[in-house]
Amino acid sequence: MGLLSEGSPLSWEETKALAEHVRQHGIEQFINLYRKLRDRTGDVLKWGDEVEYIIVKFDDENERAMVSLRADSLLPKLQEKEQADPQNVKSLWRPEYGAYMIEGTPGKPYGGLLAHFNIVEANMQYRRAEASTLLSNGEVLMSITNFPRLGCPNFTSPPYAPNPKSGVTLSHYFPDEAIFPGHPRFKTLTSNIRERRGEKVAINIPIFKDINTKIPVDNSHVLEPGVAQPDCVYMDAMGFGMGCCCLQLTFQACCITEARTLYDQLAPLCPIMLALSAASPIYRGHLTDVDCRWNVISASVDCRTKEERGLEPLKDNKFRIQKSRYDSIDSYLSPDHEKYNDIPIVHDAAIYRRLREGGIDHPLALHVAHLFIRDTVSLFSERVNQDDENDTDHFENIQSTNWQTMRFKPPPPNSSIGWRVEFRPCEAQLTDFENAAYVCFVVLLTRVILSYRLNFVMPISKVDENMQRAQRRGACASQRFWWRRDVGAPPEVAPHSADAHDHDQYAEMTIDEIVNGKEGVFPGLVPLIESYLSGMDVDADTHCSVQQYLKLIQRRAANEISTMATWMREFVTTHPKYQKDSIVTDKINYDLLKTAHGIQTGKIPAPTLLGSSNVSKTNEDIPKAFSKMMSKDCP
16 A cells, blocks of 8 residues: 555644645655766666555355454464565565455466566465465355445445544444554544544445436435435445455566556556446445446545535645546656647646656656645654655655546665566456466566567547546446557557557447457457467466456456456345345345355356356476477467
């Protein structure tokens, strides 16, 4: 979730008083870091994934499923190996917002060898098994994006009642005990975001209207008149968003220019991958009209005041801000792509001037000055005064609480880590096979983008439009998305690509057309990857695994198999106990998660979700002989 400084959290009033201090020193820290490291080159490709998990507890006797609030007892045990021998662990474990969540990453980043694609899934399997050994009776570890009955009565184990009168969330549905207790950052963020906003966060997600669906959905519009919308599932706490799981990727580039290129080129891919990974149609026990978590999280941490949201004239605040601090990016970073920044970039003019004086070019200065319109929402007394030459905590404080689709990450001071880019839109998938497939697909695309010098960039306004389309019910199968027709693909891949004079043209395409290609319009992402791989020497097992991963992506894009969101919808709406009222009862939720867990462990086949051949040849070891002949007998 970003920077996890230890220490004593300051109250909102104390934090607010230091907001300008953090901003000014954060900017100086960035300028100093940039001066030292802007010419750094020669870093090799490294990359890694992050998977977040929910601890689910099954009560088989009463046929109920809950989230188990035991992350704080699991984490110290999971971190023992890292503390004993940090250089040689196979996995790293970190806390997440929910007291029922944990986050796992590989012990070491992967590198540039194609053979590394074959160890991703094996490492994910290792992580899941490692954490599962610590679970109690009835508990399972699930990489589901959202727990479907989060916020329903007694959704936690042990059960706690929410307290709308006191505490940090003041929620009608989400108890403070469901927030991870082992690090003060999470509760501090929760109360500070609410206090800065001047009221509780308000999340309204349109209900899926079935034949017996009641409007108003429930009594939330009575509890919160004028805030809760009657035809929406209303949620009122940060936990409804930050209590969701996702799948994220970080890439190390060889230099700052390559990092900026990757940031820009991957940004248009974010909505496509969001739709392709859609996995969260159920919120607070209701089927909704969306398939993804994105707008839920965005609203769950929206600390903008009424003035900043444009509901009242500016008086106490400086800026009218269009988006929450969790949202899609607002500008490209490469000078070549400035003309595509077609939405106004709200930024702090004084900070922009200081960055320019500090030697930072226009697009990067604009990006940082835009991030820094936000206040810090979490500050520790021990970290107020820092050495701006060697510390970057104030910069990271604001950088790490701008949760956007992409994140541009400078190297930490005095470290061997290079310029990095984080890819953040994907929803967590049910199985390790799927998560590995999505990870390998995106990493392969970065190789193709850099090798073929492809250009996916289009006006930011179109990317924003795509982000909203990507979340609609059934978007992966039915929505159309803006996409660039001519991406500069080599002629052997795209002999019919658009004429030179219309290289800036965009067309609305389906996910199928973007991934698998549309003759005469766009070659397709997978054919581009296949073309790149055809010139590579790769061992047989890796070849087989990568082909299986690409096949999953292709079949999902072509609607031959479902997204997790569609699979969940169909499970609920065809359940014998479903009343066609959009309500996911305890019994339906129990059966849904029991079945999902059976699919996750391989005990229950799921041809509509995974297809028939979803077994890779993943292996923890990198083969010695990369030049083995590629076998033709992939399953």
